[in-house]
Amino acid sequence: MNIFQELYNINSNCIITNARGKQLQLLNEGFIECVDDDSTTFEKNEYEAKLDWILGSQPLLSFITNVETHPTIGSINGHKPLTFDIQIGAEPKPTSPRLSLNFKEAKWAKFRSKLDRQLILWNNDLSLNSPLDIEDYSMFITDSIMLATKEAIPTSTPTSKSYALSEASKSLITLRHQAYQRWKRTGVNIDKRQYYNSKILLTNSLRNDRIDNINKLMSSLCHKKMYSDKVWLTVRKFHSKRIKQTFTCNNTTASSDKEKAELFANYFENDVYSSTDDTLPFHDQVTSQASNTKKKNITSLNTPKWKQITIEEVKYHIKRLQLLIQHLTKLSNQILKQGHIPTKWKTANIILIMKPKKDKQHPSSYRPISLLSCFGKLLEKIIKQRLMLELERRNILPEHQAGFRPGKSTIYNILRLERYAQNQLRCARRHSAVILFDIKVAFDSVWHNGLIYKLNDLRLPKYIINYLTSFLKDRTASIEIENVLSKQFHLKSGTPQGSPLSPLLYIIYTADSMNEIPTHTEH
Template identity: 45%
Template sequence: MHINVTSIKKHTDEILARFNTYDIWSINETNLKPHQLFSLQGFNIFRNDRQNKQGGGVLLAIRKSIKCFEILNATIETNEAVAVQIETSLGQLLIATVYIPPAGKIQQKLFDEIYQLNNNCLILGDLNAALEEKGSRKTNAKGVQLKQILEEGYLQCIDNNLTTYARNNYEEKIDWILATQPTILFIDEVETHAPLGCKEDHKPITFNLSMTADLKPKSPRLTFNFNLANWNLYRKKLNEYLNKIDLKQKLETKEHIDTYTIALTNCITLAMKEAMPLANGKIRNNNVSEVTKKLIEEKHKVYRKWRKTTNEIDKKHYYKIRELVSNSIRNDRIEKLTAIMSTLSAKKMQSAGVWNTVKKFHNKRTKQSYSGQLIYQNTTANNDQEKANVFARYFENEIFVSKPDETPFHNQVNTRAASIKRKMKMETSSRENKFSPITENEIKCILKQLPNSAPGPDAIHNRSLKNYTKLLVIHLAKIFNAIVGMGHIPQEWKKANIILLLKPKKEKKVPSSYRPISLLSCL
């Protein structure tokens, strides 16, 4: 799907409601500034924002399940472009979105550069070029420039007479679909749709690209839908699995502790799998009501009827529906804001609820993703596997490095630590027991107060631990006491899922710009 929106934030809700079934979006004139955060749920965002001036900007949104990486982000003269390479059943395909403002000139070197990066490419964009022989009403100066590019022979355009821009009874084809061979042969079902909002402007263009994109492998992480959990079944199954573990078994070695921990973890995860469904990962657009969705569908039908008949009655009907859609979207936003504000007036508020409300207003917490190149030690990483390896090398070489204890400060710390250990050893040797055992009541008290933290590699969530059984508490008391007594942390609990957060105002391509957050086992 391609559209010139003249402000992406203004039309996000309508675009999501109308075009969420499309996997790739090309958007021109986003009007985003480099410091502004923007995301679309379920999509990776690739942006080229206009610097130091109003308007402009281009954006590609690619469904997160598709393998892709940014290969070009450039502004040549006034030509703004961003290009992404995706994996398909027929090999690599470069998809670019290009915007050329009315006062600008088409820069052929931009199109040459795109073709040189990958001679199998698809270019979408508002070029402000009208070329009569390719379906426009007339030919303008940019149309002549576009013709010169087409005459080079490496690019072809979709040759139809569908107008892409309408205003005050004037219509023209100025948005284009350009592609190389054989990609252009796989494009069909090209359609234009009713403009966004209440004004006549650029029309969204949709088409089908008959290529199968390679999908990213599914994440090994398990995500459960706790809202549909059967907690009675969970506790029943948990006890069934825990009964298979021998409580009389003594934990006398580190290997015993590691084996016992794995068995305990498996019992909890198996019970979770049987008692609660996995999250399906489907993206829901909750910003738009069902009433609005139906009005948008009606708007599209009425628009197509008017364009066919050119009847004045149909035109008035379309204008009326268009106004209703705009009002309905506005009402949806008001209702959403009212619902958010009502959460602030509750008599008793949980901290999680407060922060969820704050995040809805605080732009800095908008989830951001980066799918461009990563560069480290003269190595460029494009796909997810390569990036994971680059980060692993970076952390191994520069972060998690054992440094020699040679400085005076280290010597001072070591001396003091040794003194404390000697003192503790003398005190504990005089006692019959080295420590007071952890009791079941203490464990119950802690389990009840657990926050809803994100799970680690074992996928055990604190909500599962809070729905404990008496048998689980007994097993936990046994393993915790063994850990404290032997001074050994199970190997499974030392594993973590690492999430990388971009530091403010840092270069996205450099590994050192990211702060690692480790998600350890909730156990």
Template identity: 40%
Template sequence: MHINVTSIKKHTDEILARFNTYDIWSINETNLKPHQLFSLQGFNIFRNDRQNKQGGGVLLAIRKSIKCFEILNATIETNEAVAVQIETSLGQLLIATVYIPPAGKIQQKLFDEIYQLNNNCLILGDLNAALEEKGSRKTNAKGVQLKQILEEGYLQCIDNNLTTYARNNYEEKIDWILATQPTILFIDEVETHAPLGCKEDHKPITFNLSMTADLKPKSPRLTFNFNLANWNLYRKKLNEYLNKIDLKQKLETKEHIDTYTVALTNCITLAMKEAMPLANGKIRNNNVSEVTKKLIEEKHKVYRKWRKTTNEIDKKHYYKIRELVSNSIRNDRIEKLTAIMSTLSAKKMQSAGVWNTVKKFHNKRTKQSYSGQLIYQNTTANNDQEKANVFARYFENEIFVSKPDETPFHNQVNTRAASIKRKMKMETSSRENKFSPITENEIKCILKQLPNSAPGPDAIHNRSLKNYTKLLVIHLAKIFNAIVGMGHIPQEWKKANIILLLKPKKEKKVPSSYRPISLLSCLDQRTASVEIESTLSRSFALKSGTPQGSPLSPLLYILFTYDSMNNIEDHTQYGLFADDTALWAGSNTIKSLRRRLQTSANEFNRWFRSIITYGCTILLKTDNSIWKRMQILQNKALRAALGLPMYTSTEFIHLRTKIPMIKNYAKEILNKAISRAETYQDNTTTENLKRILSILQYNEN
């Protein structure tokens, strides 16, 4: 399907309702900005957005089940194009969408480049070219340029007289289907449809391509439809499988724990498979009501009738139902917004419900699939398997890396840790008496409070654990106590699938632009595999980092900041919880209260200033854009503190407050650090700091 929409977001609902059965969509004039998030449920999106200007942009949407990868994303002069290669029963096929604006010129080198990438290609696009001998009403300048390309002989066009653009009483064929041999022989059933929305404009073009596309392998992760789960059957089957595990067997070695864990995991998974269906992956367009869908179908029927009869009555009928469709879509959006807003006024709101409502308006963390090329260490990855392995290599080599112990402090920590380990081994015989066993009631209490988080590689969801049986709790208590007693986490629970979130405004082709999120087993929160679409990378070891929610992260933070309140006076009390700090005081006058709190805040400021100064000299080497962002934050804070309007100049703010700008303050610290190093005759530090100063001076010049 091909269409020029002059704004994809405006017409998404109608496109999904009308053309959802088509596997490949070519869309011109998307009007999307490069930083704008956009997705179509069930499709991989390949975009080339217009830079620094309004309008334009092209998009290819390929159904997610089809094997494909981006092979071209380019703008040559004003010609915008994106091309994707798919696997078919007849070999590789390149599909490209091209948009050429009315004032632009057709660039033959773009079409030559597409053909050189793959001589079996299909090109769809609004070329704004009219060529009379190929079905247009007349020939324009771009029609002459198109004719020159066709005369080269490697491309042919669908030769029909279907008009693709209508405005008032003017109709013309300016959208084209171009293809090489033998692909063009497989194209049939070409037809046009009613323009989208309420205006006469470009008509959607649909056709059938008689080729079978190769499908991606099914995802190794099982996804269950919990809405259709038979929980009574699940609990019955779970007990049947658990009864096959010998409760009397002793867990005395690490191997015993690993074997027991695998058996327990298999019991839960088998019970889930028998009691609940797998998610079928069907795409539902929940934004459009059934009434709207029927009106859209009726609109296209009436349009065809009018174009066939050219009857004035049929024309008026079409215009009327076109308005009804537009109003119905608007009403659907209003109803959806009303339903979302009503959730905010509910008497009881769970945190998950609040977050789901927030996500409707704020899609910063929306998972965005990127289907283009990925580049890492001079390696270019195109397909999902190559990308997954590139991410695995990047995370293994640069992110989850255990840093070498080089300083005397590290050696001191290692010595102390080794001493503690030796002491623990000596007390192994009496360890059983040093902790209270985990009880079944404690496990039940925890299971009831589990959030509905995504499952790990074992596919066990927290909903399944919430529907526990007494026998499952007994098995969990046994294995948890064995784990604590022996200090061994089962290997099965250390595996994770990593999904990727693109960081805001980052380059999509670079692995470092993605934030990894590890999905671990719900039974334990460490090998990992990167998951892209339905493909997993090779497994690799995680050598650093802590699981989200682990008490170790805040504990390490507390160890670093434990002395931050040492100089706070007795008249002020304080509270620390991980990275949150609160100061409070009491007094019989506001003036005294203000003085006490300010004194305490100043003492705290002295503590963290001494920590910050260590980083300032290194920060000086950063990009100017980072300095600019930091300066904006400082300016906003000063305006808020002084109650100044947003248009107040930066110079006035710093002149009035006598507070130096961030970069100037950092340079002062750098010069002081150089002077201090020279005083103590620390030649190494002096040399390093002066090198940083020279880099700074060079960047400013």
């Protein structure tokens, strides 16, 4: 008699809609197989039968060996335990592509000493006349810092996520195990009641332990500032936004972290950061009449010359590392002079953050946040400050643009809207309508060539335009999911979310969107 028939005889009258019926169907169709072992697994009152099987599917079954049936060992239910070996280990979790350091244990004096010894090896007589020279110089500074870090700053170890058990809970765990073994050995009802009583006591004790640990945690957070790292690490711990174990998109199912990372990479490369067709000319065609424009009109359009970055600007962001400051200042000035940003600074690891109240099964429900080079972001902050000063000095941005501007916030436009509505109701008694726009994937859909055209049209300093052109050009990224990186892909549109420059570039890109609205319409 085959295994299917034997199971059917035991589980008679099973239908496909219940668990045993589905199990029988899977056995019959060959999706689940049985490990062959003819030994009887049930023995009671001289009755023996084969009631227990080891079921599984391929490829796991091929790793199962040494199947054994053991004596009942005093069990009162008559079932014999089955044991087997699985010749396979759990796949270790990949290490993080990003370095995690324990700065509390850092030896900063040793770090500074090692860094200075490395940086002094650079030949200052070498000239930086080409993009390749900038790449080499940038790599030298990065390697010097990594060597000093390796010697002076230990890596951080992952913290345990389990909470501490009280002595009462530990004693109750031992008591529950003893009560269970005694009940299984004797089968007496009083031992059964003692086991369930100890189980209830343990559940209550564990609940109290969790409450005590949460109270201690909240008490420690109350003594910290609300923007401290410890507070936000705790928030992220309790509000994890992990991607579902199995993810399906465009008829493609991804289960492993690598498959999910590749699926997101394909989505962002083809649907989000894809290039925009150039259907409009950048400018009107030049005519012979326009070519005769006087030279004084041409010279009036000259932009300010390139302004060197000072050591004070770099010192503002990095302190107590004088030699490093000098090297970064020199590198930054050469980047602005030649209009070339090192390739490593334009390579990002993108992590995904779930948007609130969105479908977890769709890639558009996740916000891509770019993890960028720290040195690149340092120079971006300096350029942002200079660019903002230029925009404010020339009054380029719209008057009521409140977002991403110092000294303004969204509350400004909310109050402005409220005041306008009150005036219309109180004085003019007119009807008014409000039109609100929600721009989909705003940062990610910025048209690179269109933004560069607008930067030139605004007559911004040439060195800033050259820097921003290099900033947008040839950017690459990889999707990071659970320490696994996808393939690298090119960003043909958009500005990276996570860059200090991105919000400012976006409001420049959209600054002229309201130019055609009639003057009597508030906007």
